[in-house]
Structure formats: structure tokens, C-alpha cells
Ligand SMILES: Nc1ncnc2c1ncn2[C@@H]1O[C@H](COP(=O)(O)OP(=O)(O)O)[C@@H](O)[C@H]1O
């Protein structure tokens with residue numbers, strides 16, 4: 001579904017990604033782990049050209065991603081941010097329906113129905129007409145996920161979706177992500193939640209020094225890490 | 239002449255107070271026209287300059303050219319005295335026009351546009367960059383994201399500064415008297431020319447400006463408190 005070939009990203013003279021190769025298959029749940037500053041966010045952001053890659057190619061269903069059709073590509077690749085980035089100037093309903101309506105995927109009426117269906121699913125239907133400022137962090141992030149889902153994306157990208165949350169709210173967000181994974185949603189998740197990676201992912205990836213140092217199923221990844229730096233990393237976080 | 243007689247001459251004789259009031263009316267009208275022009279120019283300039291600054295990768299040549307022109311506009315307007323700008327407009331560019339008040343309002347508006355542009359640009363840049371990224375990540379294009387997400391948030395942030403700009407303009411309208419614009423100070427000058435007495439006409443005009451500024455400062459303060467309340471929601 002997504003094919004990344006030799007992806008490079010350089011900030012000034014700082015080479016953050018130095019040739020990443022990765023194939024994401026339909027239904028994959030891939031967790032990306034690594035020390036802070038190793039380029040996990042940069043990698044996700046390059047996938048949808050939020051950062052302009054310095055080199056390499058990215059394909060979505062065989063189609064080379066370029067700046068020219070980037071809006072159409074982004075409509076098919078949902079992004080969930082660490083800080084939610086809900087639009088504070090609109091209600092929850094409008095947050096969810098804005099993109100499907102503006103992109104002419106749905107009428108406002110259809111989008112409203114879809115928004116209500118999705119809110120019902122996460123138990124937040126009664127919040128449809130409130131503003132984001134009224135919500136808890138966990139509620140905000142679940143609505144941000146639902147906002148991405150309303151676009152019916154082929155794949156969802158998560159950048160540390162629980163890192164900005166109070167501990168008691170982490171569970172509800174991880175639960176929703178786990179449910180989505182069970183339903184077959186393709187997901188690429190940057191996370192420090194090793195429990196989630198172990199339970200939900202079918203592949204776990206370790207990025208270090210700008211390249212993928214390990215790419216294994218979670219059992220192997222956690223039980224028998226081959227890379228020395230991964231062993232050090234795991235001994236610190238587990 | 240006694241003091242009370244001077245005041246009578248300056249304010250009451252021949253219903254002269256009406257001339258001041260008409261001056262207040264013109265002053266407010268010129269201020270509103272100038273601010274309207276300033277907001278239109280300033281917003282357009284700010285949007286173009288922001289779009290220019292935010293583009294990634296290869297730069298659009300037309301956008302770069304327009305950006306340079308706008309930068310020159312802002313620099314020239316902010317770098318030269320308003321009085322000089324007024325004289326150039328009245329005596330060079332619109333030398334044949336007799337409608338000095340309108341030329342004055344237009345000049346004030348063009349001048350204000352440069353300041354409003356910086357205010358609006360600041361407001362646009364103050365919106366968290368995550369908002370643009372979230373909009374673009376949903377597949378919305380730049381203009382749609384600006385329209386529905388960034389600009390509404392920026393408006394709220396710049397309203398107090400625009401209120402301030404209104405008050406600055408209100409005082410600056412007095413300058414158009416020197417090109418023959420018929421606003422409040424002009425009324426005082428007309429009366430001074432007839433009575434040969436400067437004190438009361440000038441004091442009255444100063445008092446009127448002060449009252450106007452105080453009223454609008456008070457309204458602005460009320461408005462800002464309301465804005466902040468709606469932030470907490
Ligand atoms: N816009 C940028 N400009 C310059 N350097 C950046 C920028 N974004 C990220 N970096 C640098 O790239 C490296 C990787 O950052 P990031 O992808 O955010 O790491 P991670 O998400 O793994 O913590 C860091 O050293 C960071 O300082």
C-alpha cells in the first residue's frame with residue numbers, strides 16, 4: 001500500500017533520515033519506536049509531505065507522491081497529531097465534517113450523519129455541538145481520530161497520540177486505536193507505549209541514526225532484539 | 239474681551255458649536271473610511287505576504303515579485319511622515335481634485351493599510367502551526383484551510399489591535415486640515431480666522447478629541463474583556 005524507497009531528509013546540514021526503505025501492506029499495524037530526536041516524526045511527516053523529503057520516493061498504491069496531487073494523497077492518509085490540533089473555532093461536528101464537505105466527498109447532511117455515527121461509536125455523541133475547549137485531552141484525541149476517519153482514509157498515521165495526555169486518559173485512546181486495528185485499519189504509529197506495540201502491532205520498527213535498524217514482529221522485536229542500540233533502548237524503556 | 243465673551247465668541251455665537259459638531263461627524267466618517275480602506279489593503283497585503291513566506295520548496299516567481307512590491311509599500315509608508323504623504327497626495331497625485339476630505343481619507347487609508355498589514359500578518363502567524371498542518375493533512379488546500387481555520391482564529395487575535403488602529407486614525411485625521419479637509423480641527427481654524435482668538439477653539443477641539451478617544455478606548459476595553467471571556471468558554 002505504501003512503499004518508501006531510499007527516503008532522505010536533511011535539515012540544513014543535519015541528516016535526519018538517511019535512506020529509509022519500508023513497505024506497508026494493507027492491514028498492517030506498524031509501530032515505530034526509537035529515542036527522542038531520532039526522526040520518527042520527521043519520517044511520518046515526510047510520508048504526506050508535511051516535510052519535503054530531500055531524496056527518495058514514496059508510493060501510495062503504486063502512485064508516486066508528488067506535490068502536485070498532494071491534497072488527494074493526504075485525503076487518503078489520515079494524520080493524528082500529538083497535540084490533537086482540533087480547530088478551536090468550530091464545534092466538534094464542524095471539525096469532523098469540514099473536510100469531507102469541502103472536498104465534496106459528502107453533502108453537509110451526509111457528513112453530519114457520518115459524524116454522528118462516529119461520535120456515537122466513541123460515546124461522545126452528546127459533545128457534537130460543543131467547542132474543543134470544553135473537552136478533556138482524551139476526548140479531544142479520540143475526536144481527532146474520528147475526524148481523520150470521516151475522510152475514510154486508506155491508512156492512518158499517528159505521531160505519539162498519547163504523549164500529551166494525562167495518564168488516566170491514555171487508555172481510552174489506545175483502546176480506540178486497538179479497535180480500529182482489529183477492524184483491519186492500516187496504521188503506522190509512532191509511540192512510546194511498548195505495551196501497545198507488543199499487543200497490537202504486527203511489526204515493530206526501530207529507527208536510529210537515520211535508518212531502520214530493526215523491523216520484526218513484536219514477539220521477536222522485544223524478546224530477541226539483535227541491534228545493540230535497540231537493546232540499550234529497550235533496557236531503558238521497559 | 240472677557241474670558242466668558244471669548245468663549246461665547248468661540249462656541250455659542252452664530253451657533254458655532256454646530257460647526258464643531260459637523261467637524262466631529264466628518265472626523266468620524268473619515269476615520270471609518272480610512273480604517274475600511276486600511277483593513278482591505280492590509281488584509282490583502284498580509285495574506286499575500288504570508289502565502290509567500292509559507293511556501294515550501296521552489297518559490298512561485300509571480301508571488302515573489304508581488305511580495306517585493308508589497309514590502310516596498312510597507313517600508314515606504316512606515317518610513318515617511320504622514321504629513322508628507324498627505325501633501326504629496328493632495329498637491330502632486332490628486333493636485334486637480336477639490337475634494338480634500340476624500341483625498342485625506344484615502345491617504346489615511348493607504349497609510350493605515352501598511353500598519354494593518356503588519357497587524358494582520360502578526361495575527362496569522364500567531365495561529366499555531368499545527369492548525370495549518372491539521373487542515374492540510376485532511377486534504378484541504380491552502381486557501382480553504384486559511385479561510386475556514388486560520389483566518390477566523392486570526393481575526394479574533396487582531397481585533398483589539400485594530401481597535402487601537404481606529405483610535406490612532408481618529409487623532410491622525412486632524413492632519414487632513416492642512417490639505418483643506420473639513421474635519422474637526424478645520425472647524426476650529428475657520429472660527430479662529432474670524433475671531434482672531436486661538437485659545438478656546440483649540441481647547442474645545444482638544445476636549446472633543448479627548449472625549450472621542452476616551453469613549454472609544456472604553457468601548458474597546460469592554461469589547462476585549464468580552465473576547466477574553468469567550469476564550470475561556
Ligand atoms: N523543522 C526542523 N528544522 C530543523 N531541524 C528539525 C526540524 N524538525 C526536526 N528537526 C530535527 O530533526 C531531528 C528529528 O526530529 P523528530 O523527527 O521530531 O524526532 P522524533 O520524533 O523521533 O523525536 C531532531 O534532531 C530535530 O531537532
Ligand SMILES: [Mg+2]
Nearest residue numbers: 040041042160
Ligand atoms: Mg516526535
